[in-house]
Amino acid sequence: MVNADIKVGTSPWGPQDQLGALNHLTAEKSAAILARVDGSKSYDLSIDYFVGMPSFQAAGDPSYQLYMSHTPAGTVVDNLNGVGEAVNRHVCYSGDVVFMYTHTGTHIDSLNHFGVDGQIYNGFTPEENLGSRGWTKAGAETIPPIITRGILLDIAKRHGVECLPDSYAITVEDCKDALDASDVTLEAGDVAFIRTGRMGYWPDGSRVLGNPPGLSLEAARWLTDQGISAIAADQECVEVGPSQHEDNWLPGHCHFLTEAGVPMIELVNLEELSRDGIGEFCLVAAPIRLRGASGAPLRPIAMPLRGQLS
Incomplete structure (x- = not known):
């Protein structure tokens, strides 16, 4: 195991910026992808909330x-x-x-969810920005409606399996191979969706949660280098678990949220998209505007593009 060597990111959009990579979302990009939509079908990428659903009770958080x-x-x-x-x-x-815990079910992590050395993204500190009723910076209410191009990286399909093995660390080559298979490239402002296959077991908590296959830190850094506006996955933490780095138990979270300013979307259902071979789509998603919260429920909707449906 080696050190992750993660540092707090400074926003190129200025010292008061709370959006991070969501600044890559532009009206022009939204309009361009909406113009390509086939409105005859949509895919709901969220899961139901119900009493007894898998949650993070083992970490001390309340069940739904x-x-x-x-x-x-x-x-x-x-x-x-x-x-x-x-x-x-x-x-x-x-x-x-x-x-419920705000990170229950399909949800998005705000940039204040994780920090490094006492600071969250763009150098905001709890001493100045965390009150008794939540953060005053980078909370869920700052996340705008996300209307952009979604790209599915179907890693499980590339490996020819229904689900990747426990604790499989997705590599940069895995990501590149999945993009090549869909004949797409990542562009600034896209949201990358990582399919491990874990959601195929939902709602069996014993198979959905724990020792997740997910992104290695190297793959995470490669993805943020492409200018993505957010990252999503069909498991509970996007990254591989347990950590491969001795100095950080969730280096992927620290990289995406604190270093790169990229919100994380977790526990999305990608099974139908994979089944229908939809690798590129229009994404429409918005969280509940929970002021100061470190995360919020999200209902992502994927709409195929013209010519994709038979």
Whole structure:
């Protein structure tokens, strides 16, 4: 094992920049990819949220919970609205409450999620920018709607397997081979989607989570060198686990978020895209604007381009 040697990145977009690589998203790029869309089909790349779903409870985070705060029968008994039994039996009212870790299910990591040596991307420090109600810099609310070109790097298919082996470290050559197979190249502002095959086991937590196949640090650095605006994968941390670097237990997170300013999208379902051979697509995605949060649920939608569907 060797040191990762990761440093805090300084934004080329200025000392107050909180977007990082999302600055590569331009109106011109969005318009260009939208102009190529075949609107007859779309792919929902997110997963359902449900009680008992795989989550990070082993790390001490709460499991996803949903409970009813109002039910039709309860409203009749409680009469909290004061309109009486007859009206409350006529108008049936349900309401619920959700409680969860912000990195549950399909979600995006904000740039304040990980830091190095006491700083997050662009040198923001917790002493100046972390209050009792979250970060004042680089939170989930700063992430704009992502409308850009998505590129699928189907690493599992390139290896001829349904799923890569546990702890397989994806190489730069793996990434290049997958791009060659789809006859596409990465361009500035694209979102790269890495398929390991893990989502084929969803929602079996014993097979979806733990010792993930994922990007090596070398592959991560090669991808950010291509100017991607975000990185995504069908497993829980994008990078390979456990870490290959003795000085950092999640070097991929530190590189993408802290060094390169590239948000990370995790637990996306890429099985249908792989099945239909869609290597290039229009991506539309936006997180819930949770002010100051280190991450937020995301619902990415992939739309094929004209001429891709038979």
